[in-house]
Amino acid sequence: MATVGRLAGVSQVTVSRALSDPSKVSPATMRRIRDAIDITGFVPNAVAGALASRRSKLISALVPSLTNTVYASMMQSFSDLMRDNGYELLLSECGFQAETEEKLIAAHLSRRPDAFYLTGIHHTTRARQMLIGADIPVVEVWDLTDTPIDICVGFDHREVGRAMADFAADAGYRHAATVGAGDARALRRRDAFADRFAARGGTCAGDVTFQDSASVAHGREGLSRLIDEHGFSSGVIACSSDLMAEGILIEAQKRRLSVPDQIGVLGFGDQDFAAHLEPALSTVRVDRPALGTTAAQAVLKRLHGSNPEHSRVDIGFQLIRRGSA
Amino acid sequence: MATVGRLAGVSQVTVSRALSDPSKVSPATMRRIRDAIDITGFVPNAVAGALASRRSKLISALVPSLTNTVYASMMQSFSDLMRDNGYELLLSECGFQAETEEKLIAAHLSRRPDAFYLTGIHHTTRARQMLIGADIPVVEVWDLTDTPIDICVGFDHREVGRAMADFAADAGYRHAATVGAGDARALRRRDAFADRFAARGGTCAGDVTFQDSASVAHGREGLSRLIDEHGFSSGVIACSSDLMAEGILIEAQKRRLSVPDQIGVLGFGDQDFAAHLEPALSTVRVDRPALGTTAAQAVLKRLHGSNPEHSRVDIGFQLIRRGSA
DNA sequence: GTGAAAGCGCTAACAC
DNA sequence: GTGTTAGCGCTTTCAC
Numbered sequence: 001m002a003t004v005g006r007l008a009g010v011s012q013v014t015v016s017r018a019l020s021d022p023s024k025v026s027p028a029t030m031r032r033i034r035d036a037i038d039i040t041g042f043v044p045n046a047v048a049g050a051l052a053s054r055r056s057k058l059i060s061a062l063v064p065s066l067t068n069t070v071y072a073s074m075m076q077s078f079s080d081l082m083r084d085n086g087y088e089l090l091l092s093e094c095g096f097q098a099e100t101e102e103k104l105i106a107a108h109l110s111r112r113p114d115a116f117y118l119t120g121i122h123h124t125t126r127a128r129q130m131l132i133g134a135d136i137p138v139v140e141v142w143d144l145t146d147t148p149i150d151i152c153v154g155f156d157h158r159e160v161g162r163a164m165a166d167f168a169a170d171a172g173y174r175h176a177a178t179v180g181a182g183d184a185r186a187l188r189r190r191d192a193f194a195d196r197f198a199a200r201g202g203t204c205a206g207d208v209t210f211q212d213s214a215s216v217a218h219g220r221e222g223l224s225r226l227i228d229e230h231g232f233s234s235g236v237i238a239c240s241s242d243l244m245a246e247g248i249l250i251e252a253q254k255r256r257l258s259v260p261d262q263i264g265v266l267g268f269g270d271q272d273f274a275a276h277l278e279p280a281l282s283t284v285r286v287d288r289p290a291l292g293t294t295a296a297q298a299v300l301k302r303l304h305g306s307n308p309e310h311s312r313v314d315i316g317f318q319l320i321r322r323g324s325a
Numbered sequence: 326m327a328t329v330g331r332l333a334g335v336s337q338v339t340v341s342r343a344l345s346d347p348s349k350v351s352p353a354t355m356r357r358i359r360d361a362i363d364i365t366g367f368v369p370n371a372v373a374g375a376l377a378s379r380r381s382k383l384i385s386a387l388v389p390s391l392t393n394t395v396y397a398s399m400m401q402s403f404s405d406l407m408r409d410n411g412y413e414l415l416l417s418e419c420g421f422q423a424e425t426e427e428k429l430i431a432a433h434l435s436r437r438p439d440a441f442y443l444t445g446i447h448h449t450t451r452a453r454q455m456l457i458g459a460d461i462p463v464v465e466v467w468d469l470t471d472t473p474i475d476i477c478v479g480f481d482h483r484e485v486g487r488a489m490a491d492f493a494a495d496a497g498y499r500h501a502a503t504v505g506a507g508d509a510r511a512l513r514r515r516d517a518f519a520d521r522f523a524a525r526g527g528t529c530a531g532d533v534t535f536q537d538s539a540s541v542a543h544g545r546e547g548l549s550r551l552i553d554e555h556g557f558s559s560g561v562i563a564c565s566s567d568l569m570a571e572g573i574l575i576e577a578q579k580r581r582l583s584v585p586d587q588i589g590v591l592g593f594g595d596q597d598f599a600a601h602l603e604p605a606l607s608t609v610r611v612d613r614p615a616l617g618t619t620a621a622q623a624v625l626k627r628l629h630g631s632n633p634e635h636s637r638v639d640i641g642f643q644l645i646r647r648g649s650a
Numbered sequence: 651g652t653g654a655a656a657g658c659g660c661t662a663a664c665a666c
Numbered sequence: 667g668t669g670t671t672a673g674c675g676c677t678t679t680c681a682c
Contacts (some may be wrong), residue, residue, distance in 0.1 A: 001659065011669050016661065026667060041458060046435040048659035049373045051674045056372060056417075058436075066404070067397045076391045076418060083417065088432065090383075091416040103371065110371040111383075133366060216598040227365060243598070249572065250603050273541035273568070278575050326675065336653050351651060373675035376658045597668065654681080658674105665670075 001044070002198015007036035015142055016169040019044060039322065050112065058195055059087045059299070060108035061117040062094040062101060063181035064301040065213060066181070070241075070269050070288065071119060076142060077292030078117060084299055087114065094119075096183045109134050115299045121152060122184055137302035139295045143185060143313060151302070153295045153313040157185045160317055161192025164266050166237050167282075167319050169200035173264055174235035177206045179222035179248065180240025181214050189268070193238050206230030213238060223263075226269075236325055243272045264325030279323030286317045326369070329446055331605050333445050344369060360558065361415035377438065384412050384624070385433035386442040387419040387426060389508070390538060395566075395594050395613065396444060399466060402617030403442060410625055412439065414522035421508045427452040432488075434459050434463035437466055440624045446470040446477060447509055464620045468510060469639060476627070478620045478638040482510045485609055485642055487519025489591050492607075492644050498561035498589055502531045504547035505565025506539050514593070531555030539565060546571015548588075552580075561589035567596045575650065589650030604648030611642045 002012040010029055018025045018033045025033070026063075050056040059082055063071040079089050085208065090108055094101040102124045108116070109130055115137040121144070122133075131138050131149050138150040145152055168176060177196050180186045187209075194204045206229075208222040222244060226232040239245040245267030249259060257263045259279055267283035269275055274281040294313055327337040335354055340569035343350045343358045347603040350358070360365055361367075375381040384407055388396040404414050419426040427449045433441070434455055440462040446469070448456075456463050456474050463475040470477055493501060501522050505511045512534075519529045531554075547569060551557035564570040570592030574584060582588045584604055592599055599606040619638055626632065 012659090013661085013670080014668060016659095017668085021663085024667075029667080041454075043431070043455070044435045044458075045376075045437060045659055046673090047372060047381060047437050049661070050372045051370075051376050051676085052659080054661095054674070066401045067394050068391050069394065072392045072397060079391070088436070089416050091414055093404065106368070110369050111413070112370060112372050122328040129366075130368070134368075217378065222603055246598070247601060250601060254603055273571070276545055276572060276575060277539040278579055302655040336656080337675090339652060339675085341675095342652085345677085349651075354651080370675055373658090376660085377675075377677040379658070379677095534674070652682085655679090657678085658676090661674085662672085663670100664672105666668085 004036045004040055004042050008032040025204030056112045056114055057087050058090050058113045059115045060090045061120050062092055062104055064096050066093045073288045074292040077289040078296045081293055081296035098122055098124045105130055137299045139296050139299050148310055151298045151311045155315050155317050157188045158192040161189040161320055162196040165193045166197035168236040174202050176202055176204050177226050177232050177237045179208045179244050182211045183208050186240035190234035205232050214243045216243050216247040219244035219253040223248045223251040234262045234286055238266045240268055242267035242269045242274045242283055243290045266325050270320055282322045282325040283320050284317050285320050291315050329361045329365055333357040359501050381437045381439055382412050383415050383438045384440045385415045385431055385438035387417055388444050389421050391418045398613045399617040402614040403621045406618055406621035423447055423449045429457055462624045464624050466620050473635055475621045476636045480640050480642050482513045483517040486514040487521040488644055490518045490521035493561040499527050500560030501527055501529050502551050502557050502562045504533045504562055504569050507534050507536045511565035530557050539568045541568050541572040544569035545576040548573045548576040559587045563591045565593055566597045567592035567594045567608055569600050585650045607647045607650040608645050609642050610645050616640045
């Protein structure tokens with residue numbers, strides 16, 4: 001920067017100003033600085049800038065899985081808006097264990113991000129302390145709590161489970177089963193589903209829970225186990241993910257079980273493919289782009305000064321009736 | 326850090342040493358420093374560390390799409406290995422346009438990453454210059470070239486197209502069509518497929534190319550348009566993605582076209598679901614975790630000193646014969 | 651094994 | 667509109 005300044009016949013600070021706010025520098029100077037930058041191939045050092053200004057223009061983001069489209073699509077819209085505002089993402093995959101997350105939070109915090117994006121609301125006590133101590137905007141997405149660290153944007157997973165049960169009961173199903181993943185949020189949806197379905201007079205005939213991530217393979221295996229091990233023969237199956245639901249649809253077709261008459265299938269997520277399966281998948285839609293955008297807006301508002309009050313945004317969800325149940 | 330030192334009765338440098346290399350500090354001092362850190366809740370400032378040491382322990386990564394599992398799964402294994410070695414990821418979505426990528430490269434470079442991960446080999450001239458000028462390890466994945474910026478790890482997309490054509494011809498198909506995305510790599514596979522299939526005496530009856538990302542919906546629409554607009558009635562369809570192939574499978578089932586007899590379907594990617602569709606999808610497998618890991622190993626080798634020679638690793642691919650063709 | 655001094659390349663505050 | 671002076675919080679180098 002000093003070199004650029006020398007070439008342009010100004011001091012180093014003027015170059016700094018030219019780069020951060022061109023209006024603070026005369027047009028003629030600006031031109032000479034531009035030329036000098038082109039000649040030298042100067043690339044500003046944001047590390048030094050961050051140290052001096054105490055603003056890194058970096059957002060830390062922790063997602064359970066990089067390959068899960070559900071988390072990725074929230075991130076995508078979140079990061080788009082943040083990038084438009086000059087922020088870049090420091091991203092890590094944190095899995096589903098709070099201890100792993102805690103370590104990553106510490107590592108990220110040492111890089112002095114300007115804000116933090118977390119998936120979910122379950123964190124270790126120390127993680128919460130560190131985050132609060134960092135005194136930066138923190139947004140927790142994909143779940144809701146009355147005691148967010150700072151901001152949370154999500155929806156009520158129990159409410160989803162209940163809505164799925166009501167939907168199934170209203171559709172006339174009297175028997176149900178559940179197939180899903182073992183993470184905290186999926187379990188809450190599952191349990192709420194089972195409770196409500198029973199309350200509506202139905203019977204829950206079985207459950208298959210997988211510890212690893214959702215997949216079509218698990219869906220197929222889930223239906224097989226429901227039939228072979230739990231004697232499930234007809235009714236509705238509520239899944240924790242559209243992928244599982246798709247697997248069930250495929251396995252049902254293979255076994256010549258008619259959907260939605262003999263077997264009803266309810267997905268979760270309304271992923272791209274859900275509407276295009278045969279039969280099309282009835283599922284729960286959460287507006288993930290809106291969720292990511294809302295989270296980004298809330299963070300930006302905090303970053304641009306203003307309102308220090310905690311916030312909690314319920315983005316809601318929507319049951320989509322299609323052919324599978 | 327100075328505060329921690331005062332509390333522990335040592336100087337600031339000693340704290341720095343204790344944190345970066347405990348063996349350089351006496352056990353007793355170490356203990357007192359540890360205690361002081363616990364008491365103060367000190368979180369080291371990696372920004373200052375990066376500025377002073379000129380090593381950021383940050384890797385820049387650019388992927389075309391965050392929601393595409395194919396790119397995400399390479400990233401995942403790459404980032405796992407990098408994280409194990411103390412590096413974090415600065416990640417951005419760069420789309421499929423080289424100009425967008427160039428801007429992002431400039432932005433990332435200003436943060437002084439220790440290495441760069443790029444998807445693909447097509448970059449603007451200025452992007453190449455900046456990257457070379459940065460004098461850090463650069464790995465280009467998912468494609469191959471004889472003139473990598475530094476390291477490239479991938480496979481030959483034309484070779485994939487040819488292998489798919491040979492596979493189709495060997496399976497006895499005489500007519501073919503292609504359905505795919507419009508990015509450079511997909512187009513190269515498609516063109517190589519068409520050329521080779523024709524060379525094998527087959528006829529290519531039509532092509533549907535979508536400009537946006539692959540999806541099941543596009544697959545269904547692709548088959549519909551092949552039939553309605555191109556008069557396609559039987560033969561093999563080579564897709565640029567398993568997702569498209571799945572859409573074709575579904576549309577074919579809906580239209581009661583038998584697979585693989587009347588219509589053969591060839592996917593690309595061997596994504597999780599491919600083996601679990603009905604019929605199971607014949608497709609091209611690329612070992613993405615191995616690709617990511619290989620890329621990470623190459624970068625780490627460069628980072629830990631040693632061999633400055635350019636490298637090019639062909640990770641290969643594999644045609645998987647399943648039921649769909 | 652520990653300390654003192656000198657930066658890393660910027661921005662902030664204040665002059666002019 | 668531009669320059670000067672002081673840091674930001676570490677690591678590096680060189681003493682001891």
